Amino acid sequence: MTKKMSLGLVFGGASSEYEVSLLSVTSVLNQIDREKYDIHRIGITKDGAMFYYTGEDSRIAENKWQGEGCVPCVLSPDRTHHGILVLEGTPRVIRLDCVFPVLHGKNGEDGTIQGLLTMAGIPFVGCGTLASAACMDKVTTHTMLDKAGVLGAKWRSVTQHEYARDNDAFLNEVEHALGYPCFVKPANAGSSVGITKAHDRAELTDAMTLALSHDSKVIVEEMITGLEVECAVLGNEEPIASCIGEIAPSNEFYDYNAKYLDGKSVTYIPARIGEKESEEIRRIAAHAYTIMGCRGFSRVDFFLCENGEILLNEINTIPGFTSISMYPQLFIESGIPYSELIDRLIGYAME
Structure with missing residues (x-):
């Protein structure tokens, strides 16, 4: 029998996107192949406290995971530990083969936890420290892509x-x-x-x-007038780009409320655009992904203007991973089921 991989799933976080992370990690837990992975859930509160969580998966999405089933822990930077220290009585080490930081926004998507995992010598899903930080900072992203000739807003x-x-x-x-x-x-x-x-x-x-x-x-x-379209990118040295998705926001622009709360925004997968435009957006997405040094996965967002001009808006290095999020939906439409997508991401991390 093949030994299961010891996988750490990190969720929550001291971030304004804490609640989205809870939904994303619940979707991952629902879809991941339990025959392949020995899963260790590591929750981070909004205050930044870290816990080893052994309770029910369903309590995570409801934000009821804190309390029973929680033991304080730390992600150890000591490479001999290669995992977490569970701080219950005599501290014990849980060795992790790989970590999937299912975190969004600050302190999760910005290179901070990526730097810690790099110090620990633990392979992790997604972009490294530099690419995560550069893509998180919109000024840095614009500066690098402008220099490379990738068009964006003034x-x-x-x-x-x-x-x-x-x-x-x-x-x-x-x-x-x-x-x-x-x-x-x-x-x-x-x-x-x-x-x-x-x-x-x-x-x-x-x-x-x-x-x-x-x-x-x-x-x-x-202000850019045009369709809001998105492309999912997957891979390391030779990334692949998904089909294109289109967003019709419920609000004046696609803000936090339109994305996650009111449920009225409409998405079209694939986008209602021509094949020529789709192929060019896919090409630019993979090109920008490479320029920024991305690995594993990212979602690249664009505006398709009325005159046909394609302007890159931003790159999200840990895109939403809920059951209705654009990133997994784009690859499902492109022929990669959710559970296989998780396997591929972990495989790219182990490379």
Whole structure:
């Protein structure tokens, strides 16, 4: 009998996307092949406390996992441990062959846990430390892709220190270079958290205050009119791109509420676009994935403009993995079932 792989699934996190992680990891637990993996669930609270969880899977999605069935633990950076230390009585080591960080947003998708796992010498699913951090930071992503000739929206950025020193100068520059409406975003945040569509100076000023409450750096982008489309990418040195999905957001833009709460946004898989446009989006997605140094998986989001221009919006290195999330749905449509997708991701991690 083949020995099962010891797999750590990390969920939750000190992030504004904590609740989404709970749904994503529940879907992974429901779909993963239990004959192949000895699963160890590691939960992180919103306060950053880490626990080894032995309770029912169903309690995770309901956010009732904390308490009974939880024992404090730490992901050890000591390579001789190669896993977690469970802090119950005499600490004991659980060795992990691989870790799947099913985390979204800050402290999960930004290179932090990836750096810890790299120190520990434990293979993990998804992008490494540098690619995770670079893709999480929208200013860094724009800078790298602009340099490589990948088209995106016009943008301007400012740090909290620079804005406090002369906010009028930055607001004037935005109005001159980008005009209204424009989108104000924290440079480092996921799932459209802290994003505002500003229509005038007053809204722009309020939007800056909101964005700076989420991050010390802000990016402002021009308004793009076009279809919102997405492509899932899978692999390491020779990534493959899925079919294209299209989003018709329920709100004025595809914000956190439209993505996860109101359930009214409509997705089309495959997207209602021509084959020529689909192939070009797939090509750019794989190209951008390679430029940014991505591995394992990422979802690449675009705007398809009325004039046919394709503009890259952002790259998500740990995209939503719920049963209705775009990433798994795109590969299901492309012929890779959810459970096989998990196997492939773990295989790419072990490479």
